[in-house]
Amino acid sequence: MADLPLNRRASTLAFIPDVVLPGGMTATLHKVVAGNGYLYYLRNVAANDASARGRSSLADYYSTRGESPGRWHGAGLAALGIQPGDEVTEEQMKALYGLGRHPNADQIEDRVFNEEMDKDAKLKDAHRAADNASRLGHPFRVYSDDNEFRKRCAKAYEAHNIAHGSDPGDAISDDERAQIRSTIATKMFTEHYGRAPIDARELSGWVARNSRPPTTAVARFDITFSPVKSVSTLWAIAPREVAEKVEAANHAAVDDALHWLEHNATYTRLGRNGVRQVDVDGLVAARFAHRESRAGDPDLHTHVLIANRVRTTDGRWRTLDAAMVYQAIVTVSEIYNTRLEMHLEEAVGVEFAERPGVDPSKRPIREIIDSRY
Incomplete structure (x- = not known):
């Protein structure tokens, strides 16, 4: 070109x-x-x-x-x-x-499924054909997030917004987000080790280890x-x-x-x-x-x-x-x-x-x- x-x-x-x-x-x-x-x-x-x-x-x-x-x-x-x-x-x-599918995946899958059923295909075969019709290569790999720290933070963000009369999914300022994360991290650190963090450096190291997101496709x-x-x-x-x-x-x-x-x-x-x-x-x-x-x-x-x-x-x-x-x-x-x-x-x-x-x-x-x- x-x-x-x-x-x-x-x-x-x-x-x-x-x-x-x-x-x-x-x-x-x-x-x-x-x-x-x-x-x-x-x-x-x-x-x-x-x-x-x-x-x-x-x-x-x-x-x-x-x-x-x-x-x-x-x-x-x-x-x-x-x-x-x-x-x-x-x-x-x-x-x-x-x-990671065709933008019009819903319409495509419905059309292909109905076409296959009109041909007297088995139900599972019709579903498989519909699934293949909307694929753009391999579907994105999305892994479940079982990270307890991230889960608690997410719930705390929602609770913060609700308490301030905002939608649960609203964006939160960086300062407020950092304060919430620090509070939760300190509590979880204390629960795990039976003591409070020695200093901010020890707490930040714990946060870094427990903040890594799950491996998910870009x-x-x-x-x-x-x-x-x-x-x-x-x-x-x-x-x-x-x-x-x-x-x-x-x-x-x-x-x-x-x-x-x-x-x-x-x-x-x-x-x-x-x-x-x-x-x-x-x-x-x-x-x-x-x-x-x-x-x-x-x-x-x-x-x-x-x-x-x-x-x-x-x-x-x-x-x-x-x-x-x-x-x-x-x-x-x-x-x-x-x-x-x-x-x-x-x-x-x-x-x-x-x-x-x-x-x-x-x-x-x-x-x-x-x-x-």
């Missing part, structure tokens, strides 16, 4: 491992495990970073808040019969990101694209026709960065210890464009949830070569940065310049310095 022409800084940064650009990184990457982790994204990502959706559906949320629904993205969608730009539903997120990677603050500020104060251009420029910059990622760093690996790197159809991702921070401040940003499933040319579904994605994230961020500047300069006529920083070891952030609005 043809490479995307790069602009300025991005061309020098391809595949540099373990590189961080302090103060300039505007695309961040996190991996998320399979199971019910998709519920976090329904509350905190799909629903505009809000920590409490209550019992409303995504459709209800979008209609009441005036936000645009999440949309599917990536060349890999063609193999699934889904069009880029189609709306993302809760059921699809559960199937793909929770179970279901997806979350890349979050965030422009510098001056871009969100301009979008918030400019006339509507200008604000729409700013938003469109931001979407175009995300498109450019994802295009490069899909054409230059999207592979899988085959063979013993993954010795062979293999081409794939493309990415399967859900994209959520948001316009506010959790505090309600203007904050243009985009979450892209990349499924850990790609299809090779032989038609088989496998996992992403995650190492390539991690190595490429710096380049992806640089492409987003420079393309956003270019799109805004062309569409709105603004100018960017480096803003002097307080730390000389960090590269200055580039902000808007000239705008007529």
Whole structure:
């Protein structure tokens, strides 16, 4: 596939491992495990970073808040019969990101099951055919979590929220979470050893040993694209026709960065210890464009949830070569940065310049310095 022409800084940064650009990184990457982790994204990502959706559906949320629904993205969608730009539903997120199955698994399984039963197939054979029809390779391995410390913490978080009149699944601040964990850890340590921890170091060591999550498959990677603050500020104060251009420029910059990622760093690996790197159809991702921070401040940003499933040319579904994605994230961020500047300069006529920083070891952030609005 043809490479995307790069602009300025991005061309020098391809595949540099373990590189961080302090103060300039505007695309961040996190991996998320399979199971019910998709519920976090329904509350905190799909629903505009809000920590409490209550019992409303995504459709209800979008209609009441005036936000645009999440949309599917990536060349890999063609193999699934889904069009880029189609709306993302809760059921699809559960199937793909929770179970590693086709986003429309429920409909597919129902159709195949009924077809098999119409052919007078045995019940177990119809169920097996339906199960196979929705698979995208091996289903995600999800192991039960029997860790007592983690269970007690989870119950304590829910109790904390209920006591404060919040939904049991709401997010808790880092300070409150740390205090709850420390209280539970001290109690459990004392129960086990018959004495209190000698000091904070002994307690922290116990917490580290008892906080390890169970081994569970990685279901997806979350890349979050965030422009510098001056871009969100301009979008918030400019006339509507200008604000729409700013938003469109931001979407175009995300498109450019994802295009490069899909054409230059999207592979899988085959063979013993993954010795062979293999081409794939493309990415399967859900994209959520948001316009506010959790505090309600203007904050243009985009979450892209990349499924850990790609299809090779032989038609088989496998996992992403995650190492390539991690190595490429710096380049992806640089492409987003420079393309956003270019799109805004062309569409709105603004100018960017480096803003002097307080730390000389960090590269200055580039902000808007000239705008007529």
